Every structure is written in structure tokens, then in C-alpha cells.
Amino acid sequence: MSSTLSLLDPHQVDQPFPDISQALTEPNGLLAFGGCLSSQRLINAYYQGIFPWYNEDEPILWWSPDPRLILLPDQLHISKSLQKTLRKQHYQITFDTAFNEVIKACAQPRTYEPNTWLSTDMQQAYQDLHQQGHARSVEVWYQNELVGGIYGVAVGKVFFGESMFHRKTDASKVAFVALVQQLAEWGYELIDCQVHSPHLVSLGAVEIPRTKFAKLLHHYRDDKPDIQAWQNK
DSSP states (O other), X not given: OTTTSEEEOTTOTTOOOOOGGGOOBTTBTEEEEEOOOOHHHHHHHXXXXXXXXXXXXXXXXXXXXXSEEEEOGGGOOOOHHHHXXXXXXXXXXXXXXXXXXXXXHHHSOBTTBSSOSOOHHHHHHHHHHHHTTOEEXXXXXXXXXXXXXXXXXXETTEEEEEEEEESSTTHHHHHHHHHHXXXXXXXXXXXXXXXXXXXXXXXXXXXXXXXXXXXXXXXXTTOOOSOSSOOOO
């Protein structure tokens, strides 16, 4: 690994990342390792289309896969069955009211994956970003119980979706729809979904070449959305 990838200095938080074009093809998108999870480094990473993902027994790994799964807000697809769920209005939606609870729920092992990539250090790093106004969450409630949600990082008019969870049918999809519709209202132009997921493809996400993703990111990452802060309605 060390012979082909850039090693990041954990003490040099403003250290530049290598260009994303240098990412490996196998494993797809692996770009660098090491460094730290400081807020400054994380924001720098997202600003360039790079995100961390690693297991607890590994060094910090930094990725920029090709192709990239993205969603343009006006391309959101809501199936008939999901439309029925939304019309029933069984769920209540909030924004940024339970970020820590959402990320902890996302960190819970899935039935198909006993481990979690959201280590305690990762959770703390995103909680720090949330305190600084960079990381955001959508919560889905049923009878005052948190049953679904999604969190991610906002940079300019780009939102980087990180993880979602559900404890009731369609709760994560409801969270995603609420997120996309609110982002569209606020003037966001691009939602990064990282890698292929049938769940997200069913909601309108598509894969595009990394070069095209980079151009979109560069175009929108310095723009300001039409709000100063996320607000609950």
C-alpha cells in the first residue's frame, strides 16, 4: 500500500491531497492513507471530492471512486408505493434536531454486515463538523421515536450524503426524499451519493464519470445556497 499511495501526515492538517485522478482502479478510488480526521482536513477532502472510509483495524483510508453516484435534485424519482407512504403522513420530519442520534443509529451493524465503518473516532469527527455547521442530518420520527434518518456534509451548493438508516419500512427513503426536496428549495445543485446502491438508484441517482463529477463539484462548491442556516419548518 505505502509504495503506491500517498501517506498523509497526521500533524499537517492542511496538507494537500493528491489529485483525485491518481486514485487506484483496484480497489476502486483508493487515493491516500493516514492523516487525521480533523475538521479542517475533512472539509478539505470533501471540497476536492474525497471522503474517508475504513475499518477500525485499518489506517484512515481516503477515496474518490470512478464512476461516482450522484443525484441532481430535480431528478428525484418517487415510486408509486413511496408516494403512498408519503401521503399517509405517518412520519414526522425534522432537520438537525438529533444529529448525534442519527449518526449513532447509522453506526449500528447491519444484518448483512456485522462490523461498522463508523468508529467512535469517525462519529466524533462528524459531530465536530456538525457543531461547526458543516454536517447536517434529517430525522424521521414515528410516535416520537426516531425510526430513520440520513446525515452528510454540506459544501457550497453540494451535499455529500454519508449514511442513512431505518427502523421502519421506507423510513430511510422518506428521509432521503425530505432531504432532496429541501435541498432543492434551498438552491443546492448536486448531491453526492458516492458509490452504486440499488436503494439510491431507485430514487433517481445515476453514475457519472469521476471527471464529470469533479467539474460539477468545482462549479458549485464555492456557491452559497439560498439560506444562511438549516431550519426546521
